Amino acid sequence: MAKNTSVSQSPLILASASPRRRELLGQLGIAFEVITADIDEHDAQSAPHLTPVELARDNALRKAQAVADLNPARWVLGADTVVARDGHLLGKPSSLDEAGKFLRLLSGHVHEVTTGCVLIAPDSAAEVFHEISRVTFRVLSGDTIKRYLAAVNVLDKAGAYALQEHGDWIIEGVDGSRANVIGLPVELLEKVLLRHGLL
Secondary structure, three states, X not given: OOEEOOOOOOOEEXXXXXXXXXXXXXXXXXXXEEEEOOOOOOOOOOOOOOOHHHHXXXXXXXXXXXXXXXXXXXXXXXXXXXEEEOOEEEOOOXXXXXXXXXXXXXXXXXXXXXXXXXXXXXXXXXXXXXXXXXXXXXOOOHHHHHHHHHHOXXXXXXXXXXXXXXXXXXXXXXXXXXXXXXXXXXXXXXXXXXXXXOO
């Protein structure tokens, strides 16, 4: 069942409950409303045949299509972010113990953050695109991991971390879009929205 979290109708629907994506999209100055749909997202267990890029794009399409089906003649944007190290997917941790395991896996290594996006037009045509950023983690001590997990709610975050929340404690550098790591590749998205006359 779709959930509408805005009263006034605007040209664009964001098919995501993520407050981070709402904030990033808002930075572009476009009017939008949020309508989410409860769907079963694919992960490494349910779709082991998909690469990280394919998984992000597939989940973004599933989210956008579910909302577009209930809101014909509207523009709908869906997005999904995937964290992977050496092709090994790190989703949202199910516990703090698993979150600590994820951070230990990322410690001292470079990993990729992929956000897949889908923009569905009023005529049902869908444009699918994605962005990849490479994130280098500092070498993390056990105390740093405990401190980070105590300071940040990581259970709703792929990879068990957030660039925008004490990211300097754990991240050495980002190659590519920082916004993409947070959850939405605003630089690429801005070009797509401009091309369709939405900005």
